[in-house]
Amino acid sequence: MISIENLRKSFGPKKVLNGVNLNIPTGETICIIGASGSGKSVLLKHIVGLLDADEGHVTIDGNDVGTMSQEEWFELRRGFGYVFQSAALFDSMTVYENIILSLYEHGETREDVLDAEARRVLGAVSLLPDPNEVSAEEFDREWNILKNKKPSDLSGGMRKRVGVARALVGEPSYVFYDEPTTGLDPVTSEQIDQLILALTRKLKATSIVITHDMFSVYRIAKTVAMLYNGVVHFLGTPDEMRASTDPVVRDFIERFN
Numbered sequence: 001m002i003s004i005e006n007l008r009k010s011f012g013p014k015k016v017l018n019g020v021n022l023n024i025p026t027g028e029t030i031c032i033i034g035a036s037g038s039g040k041s042v043l044l045k046h047i048v049g050l051l052d053a054d055e056g057h058v059t060i061d062g063n064d065v066g067t068m069s070q071e072e073w074f075e076l077r078r079g080f081g082y083v084f085q086s087a088a089l090f091d092s093m094t095v096y097e098n099i100i101l102s103l104y105e106h107g108e109t110r111e112d113v114l115d116a117e118a119r120r121v122l123g124a125v126s127l128l129p130d131p132n133e134v135s136a137e138e139f140d141r142e143w144n145i146l147k148n149k150k151p152s153d154l155s156g157g158m159r160k161r162v163g164v165a166r167a168l169v170g171e172p173s174y175v176f177y178d179e180p181t182t183g184l185d186p187v188t189s190e191q192i193d194q195l196i197l198a199l200t201r202k203l204k205a206t207s208i209v210i211t212h213d214m215f216s217v218y219r220i221a222k223t224v225a226m227l228y229n230g231v232v233h234f235l236g237t238p239d240e241m242r243a244s245t246d247p248v249v250r251d252f253i254e255r256f257n
Contacts (some may be wrong), residue, residue: 001026002047002174002206008230009042016042018230020056026173026221029200029207031217034227035252039107040210043227044176047208048080049073060174078106081167081205085179089151089166094246095122096147119143121165125195126204127158157188164195168203171195175199177209181216193219214257217241226252 002024009017016039034040045051046058049065058065063076089098093226099118100108122128127146131139151159160180167175177196181189193216200207200220211217216223218238219226226234226249227239235243236247241249 001061003059005057005059007043007046007058007207008054009046009051010054015230020227020230020232022225022232022235024206024208026206027204028222029196029220030223030225031209031211031221032225032227033212033217033252038227040229041178044178044208044210048082048176049077057241067231078170079173081169081172081175083163083167083175083177083180084135085182089162091151094147095162098151098162099169102166102169117169118147121168122146124168124199125161125165127161127165154237156184157191160184160192161195168199172205174206174208177207179211180209181211181213189213189216198218212256214253
């Protein structure tokens with residue numbers, strides 16, 4: 001469980017977070033929405049430890065992230081997966097090298113282990129066929145083609161899927177998605193949304209999705225938290241958000257629907 005209590009953050013005179021309170025239960029998919037500059041990404045960076053709060057606390061599984069040692073943070077972060085807005089793949093590396101990078105940096109060099117994990121996560125995002133449904137020869141052919149591709153060889157949707165696959169390495173307990181459908185066409189956006197839902201069910205991971213795509217919110221969220229003026233202005237289900245008469249909520253829905 002993630003608990004955020006009275007979180008405050010300013011950059012110079014600008015108050016971005018002004019007392020955010022939010023609890024995210026284990027295994028839940030929550031979408032955090034808000035206009036540009038509302039503090040969505042700043043909040044996410046506090047949760048994953050990239051920013052220090054001016055005031056308040058972020059607690060993950062009972063651990064106050066503000067008091068943890070570097071070694072404790074290192075261990076906690078091994079349970080995190082992060083999907084960047086642009087996928088953030090390394091252009092000079094192959095798909096395979098992008099996938100195994102974190103394992104390699106943690107000291108894993110056994111080729112059979114690296115290959116098995118890469119095949120697992122690429123299969124999880126449907127970039128490889130189910131090995132039980134195709135011949136070994138066909139699977140190996142698909143595997144060898146995909147693993148050696150560079151990001152420039154992939155479509156936008158495939159790059160996003162590789163980014164998701166990389167985030168799944170090590171079976172994380174928490175997966176953070178930063179604008180996962182930005183820049184994608186409606187069909188591919190829906191495919192990514194369905195992928196997020198399927199992975200959440202399969203992995204039982206807690207999914208935190210930063211987005212302004214209301215179509216995605218309606219498809220995937222169990223809970224919606226809307227940031228406005230540095231606080232959580234609305235918290236509820238997608239249906240409750242649709243039915244809200246709050247003028248701030250209505251304005252947001254009408255602008256981004």
